[in-house]
Amino acid sequence: MQVRNCLVSAPGKAILHGEHAVVHGKAALAVSLNLRTYLRLNATFNGKVCINLPNMDTFLCWDLSELKQLVTCSGEKKEEGQRLDAEFVKRLRDFLGATDGSLNSSNTAILAFLYIYLSLFGSGELPSLTVTVWSELPPGAGLGSSAAYSVCLAAALLCASGTITSPLKEWEHTARWCQEDLELINSWAFQGELMIHGNPSGVDNAVGTWGGMLRFLAGKIIPLSRVPLLRILLTNTKVPRSTKVLVARVKDRINKFPSIMIPVLDSVDAISCTCEKVLTDMTCEPITGEHYNILEELIDINQHHLNVMGVGNPALDTLCRVTLAKGLHSKLTGAGGGGCGITLLRPETDSLIVQSTVQDLRDCSFDCWETSIGGPGVQQHSLVSVKEEVLEVLNSY
Incomplete structure (x- = not known):
């Protein structure tokens, strides 16, 4: 054949x-x-x-x-x-x-x-x-x-x-x-x-x-x-982690503190729904700075929630701190406990800011790329x- x-x-x-x-x-x-x-x-x-x-x-x-x-x-x-x-x-x-x-x-x-x-x-x-x-x-x-x-x-x-x-x-x-x-x-x-x-x-x-x-x-x-095409930085902290262990950790915390953790899960659900609506709006109307303001706030709130769930990591904290010093907002993506994080870039973000941020993250021994999602x-x-x-x-x- x-x-x-x-x-x-x-x-x-x-x-x-x-x-x-x-x-x-x-x-x-x-x-x-x-x-x-x-x-x-x-x-x-x-x-x-x-x-x-x-x-x-x-x-x-x-x-x-x-x-x-x-x-x-x-x-x-x-x-x-x-x-x-x-x-x-x-x-x-x-x-x-x-x-x-x-x-x-x-x-x-x-x-x-x-x-x-x-x-x-x-x-x-x-x-x-x-x-x-x-x-x-x-x-x-x-x-x-x-x-x-x-x-x-x-x-x-x-x-x-x-x-x-x-x-x-x-x-x-x-x-x-x-x-x-x-x-x-x-x-x-x-x-x-x-x-x-x-x-x-x-x-x-x-x-x-x-x-x-x-x-x-x-x-x-x-x-x-x-969905709109969004620019991001993708950072790999190179910290190994076990998805199975992290999923079990979150489950244990929910079982131990249900009155605290169930509202956190509900809030994360609302974040996903709100983000979806904002991204849909961005394809139907002129994109404004307010769209990006909301996306950045949702990223910050969700990252805090993930830390409350117990899947944060010092390397991910470093990622968030380094990017925030440049006015950029980051969260982990995936299982957490290390692994990767994403940083949202606005259309107007200066290329020199992006380059210096990438270098700062690489100086932390992370791998970092500018790419896009969507x-x-x-x-x-x-x-x-x-x-x-x-x-x-x-x-x-």
Whole structure:
């Protein structure tokens, strides 16, 4: 089977408001992060399937005959809505040498690739191809790097299999799929996330698929049609943390002080709803300084609430203090206890202020980037639409 070459990308994600409260039935706002993962799929004629993950220093090739032996005997094509085929997953894990049940992040990424590739192509002739993935997202920082990877895999392999058609016209530099195709991409990306994380919420892959902003409430994910593109600083404190431990800490505090903590959760819910309304207003009317004033106040209030929940950290306190000294407002994003924070930048924020703030944060041993939130979800690209440094990496393998 011959496939067509394609180049796709998907964004990372950040939680704007609602961390931890969402676990207790409150609304959370997740936004796309304009740090992206890129995947290039090239058809080959060497009888091999190769995957290159330079971020993970992982480069693997298999003969098609090896992979064909992994396909289920029935040869039936799996549907994206079905649960993971446990027997098939076991066969793939054994193939990768994870007989003790443990896989590192590199192997789980390979597992997701093989699962989607063989599920989509296993009922017929396996195509020879090379997939190269490179990401601007730091791994393990709660920024949806694995979901962006899974979304890229799903989009590229669905296109390669002919299940969905390429949306890119000859004269276009970037293009997006129709709603029906995006739903299919999201379903397969969730399969990839299941392979990598075991029990994902589905929020990260939904953000990677649709982009913009999503409201997550009581297990329901609702994409919001229009949101403004907001400039931010993204800071990684590089302080490791356990999401599981932090979620348990918040739960313990709620059980211990329900009369104190339940109103805090209600307040966080109101922050999410108020923020959503402000952002919607910003797409329907002229943007004013008052819009940004409200967004900054909501950031400050929510950060205080997160500290009350017990998920703050001295490094995050430092981030807030350093940025506030420059007149900027910050909060943690994700689980807290370290990890990452976001800082809102106004349109009129002077570039020298931004540069000095970034340098001050780097002097604290943090990683810091200027980027934006609210951008597009998964896209197909022409070669001329991708940044030169990204193309250089993708063309190296």
